[in-house]
Amino acid sequence: MSLINYASREINCKIVYYGPGLGGKTTNIKYVYKQIDADARGKLVSLATETDRTLFFDFLPLNLGQVQGFKTRFHLYTVPGQVHYDASRRLILKGADGIIFVADSQKERLEDNIESYKNLNVNLKSQNIDPDSIPLVLQYNKMDLPNVMDADTLDEKLNKDNYLSFESIAIEGIGVFDTLKAISKLVLKSVSEGR
């Protein structure tokens, strides 16, 4: 749930990158960090293993500017994707205002994507968040690889609820900001209208 501070006229929103391990969640957030002006962002905090796999989360605060007289700050979090870190994922979903589901578009990862998407729904419910009402967008990542499914097929397999979806090559930055903009818009509308 967003924090609305009337005293300092600030809205804080939490956006979580979710998805299977090695899908590109951390790559997304690292690209955002590199591209955004230093005065509009905080430090990138990464709690990772020695081999750079996310152990707990990555965290990046962004100050975007004003909407309807309120300063808006977005807190971007990633979750660890590996199956056995489920307890950590649940903790990070606590209080989320919006989700970016980063799918790995390679054919052999389809089952992992489906599994992770189901896991997202279960974990949202465990945090008392209604999966049908939280703003969510999908990102089909690694579209530069040869063995990927096209976006229509991925939509058919993963996106039965017709959420907005974006193709991406996060390592080159393609699609990273389109996805972030889309979820930011949905979250800000939802928060501003008091939903």
Add this chain to the structure above:
Amino acid sequence: MNINEKIKGKIEDILSHLIWETSSKCCFLVDINGNLISAAGYTGDINTVDLASLSASHFAATAALARMMNDNKFTVMFHKGKKESIDINRVGEKYLLVTIFGEKTVLGVLQKETKKTIDKLETLLKQISKIEEKPINNVKKTLSEEINNLLKDL
């Protein structure tokens, strides 16, 4: 969660009093989702946004461990550093009080004053749930345009 001017001022007074009584360096009220609500004392080189996020996540992980051990009573975390230490206490169900202190602080005094501070904060924070203001009372028609402008540089 919504916070207004009156409550923010009262929280700051309570936190400042804790600093004064315990000679701590600074203290913070953070929500369990990792948002910083208020800070008092000398925050200097401390990145308060990161501190809020890390404290909340750390506490959440500890609480999950407590549940695994069938103990819901992990309410305090304490980490001793060479020069400065950190004390994290649960305030009600939704908030954390984070205090950073050095050698000048007497631990017994800190514990006693922290307990008093938590009681005061719990009473005050109950009022937060009663604030029902919406972020924008009448959403202006320019909302979509404003959001587009805000995001155009991304």
